[in-house]
Amino acid sequence: MxxxxxxxxxxxxxxxxxxxxxxxxxxxxxxxxxxxxxxxxxxxxxxxxxxxxxxxxxxxxxxxxxxxxxxxxxxxxxxxxxxxxxxxxxxxxxxxxxxxxxxxxxxxxxxxxxxxxxxxxxxxxxxxxxxxxxxxxxxxxxxxxxxxxxxxxxxxxxxxDPDSEDVSVGTTAEEILEATRDFVLKELSKNLKGYALEEFVANLLRAMGYRATVSPQGGDSGVDITAYKDELPPRILVQVKSGDGEIRETTIQSLKGAMREGDYGVFVTLTDYTKNAKKYLDNTPIIRGINGAELVDLILKYYEDLDDEYRRLIPLRKVYIPTLEIEE
The missing domain is CATH 3.10.590 (ph1033 like fold)
Structure with a gap:
């Protein structure tokens, strides 16, 4: 060949x-x-x-x-x-x-x-x-x-030819999107560790319309960010993990232990959750688990509302990608 x-x-x-x-x-x-x-x-x-x-x-x-x-x-x-x-x-x-x-x-x-x-x-x-x-x-x-x-x-x-259709268009568009998602996740993993990732997630929450406050460094309450949609409850407690390993059920339980009645929880990781952790989240609807892939999707959705320093950290340019509609 x-x-x-x-x-x-x-x-x-x-x-x-x-x-x-x-x-x-x-x-x-x-x-x-x-x-x-x-x-x-x-x-x-x-x-x-x-x-x-x-x-x-x-x-x-x-x-x-x-x-x-x-x-x-x-x-x-x-x-x-x-x-x-x-x-x-x-x-x-x-x-x-x-x-x-x-x-x-x-x-x-x-x-x-x-x-x-x-x-x-x-x-x-x-x-x-x-x-x-x-x-x-x-x-x-x-x-x-x-x-x-x-x-x-x-x-x-x-x-x-107007009667022909380029079947590679759909594949190409998805490849571009996947390459973008991989790039964003790699930049987060490389540049934002520990408290820096907490600050970034708080900024993302603000871009989504929440009021978010990062907890003081060194605290051990299991809560990294406190957020509200407006001046009224419910309160949303957020825990952020930047490590490489999958999140276990016991780690999520530490967030649950910090919640009071009426609170909601959000757990954010750059990786994913173990099988038991996913089962725990399914059985605990007041806590939402966000893995690395879901975090990237949120970043792409609210990218233009992020602070300048984070757009410089993750430099992206908005483009239009051709797509192919397949009739079923």
Whole structure:
């Protein structure tokens, strides 16, 4: 099976007029002077880019080692050019080489461009896969679609036909939503621990229309936040847990023990609840359990009403996603 790679390169003239695929990280030097070893690439990246975020190093090293060592002559590459919104499909004709006198794109390979097609010639799923945030990546799902575009029987107007329907649209929309949910939950887990998560949940409750007060640090009452919908009862007591483990029944019972008659409780976790804990919540309707997935859904719903500091912490942009209605 042919391997199909995806490329993002801002220098469209270099790519399309000179028949080159190229990636950045110029300070890495000649990649062939490094052994075919991911750890060596990571070490070199840390040396020449000491200010890079910790998570960027393995990602960059992965792209660089693929470009230098994994790509083979005869592999295919898909390059979406932004200026004309065309999809360019080519075959790689040369080994890796280093161009030291270039400012940015010093890591290069020769490519022969075989076909240029409008984006409308491909399914939404295929286009979404080429929209990876990576500069160089393998097309794992829709690679064969781009290879089929090279054949004589390829219909470039198939997805423009009013009688056709792109069944990948629904899948793509759900993938985007799931990726967003994963991102939000990871940012919460990474940046908000303990009291910081309590403050965030209180801010979310205010965005939802509640008056919320965070309990003083160091208290052991089982109550992290007290909230009211308005000036009148009921009182809502909230406990927040930022740990990695699933919440047990006994932990929820500590919140129940702090509640007085007429109170309601809310338990918030970034993870989930054990089987027994879920059963306890089902049998205790005055306490609502919110797991990580449900918390993210609330964040997405009330995102625009969160304080600026939390929107900066979880940077999101509102977009419209195509969806597919399936008749049953």
């Amino acid at each position: 042919s391997i199909v790679w995806g490329l993002h390169c801002r220098d469209e003239q270099l790519a399309l007029q000179h028949g080159v695929i190229a990636i950045g990280w110029p300070q890495m030097g000649d990649l062939k002077k490094l052994p075919n070893d991911r750890e060596a690439f990571k070490k070199r990246h840390q040396e020449v880019y000491p200010e890079a975020k910790k998570g960027n190093t393995p990602v960059a090293a992965g792209m660089l080692i693929r470009f230098a060592y994994e790509v083979k002559i005869g592999d295919y590459v898909v390059y979406p050019s932004k200026s004309d919104r065309m999809i360019n499909i080519g075959i790689i004709e040369g080994d890796y080489y280093y161009v030291p006198d270039r400012d940015e794109y010093r890591h290069q390979r020769k490519v022969k461009w075989l076909k240029r097609l409008p984006r409308t010639a491909f399914s939404q799923g295929a286009l979404y896969e080429t929209g990876s945030v990576l500069s160089f990546f393998k097309l794992k799902t829709y690679g064969e679609d781009f290879l089929h575009a090279l054949s004589d029987d390829f219909d470039a107007h198939a997805f423009s």
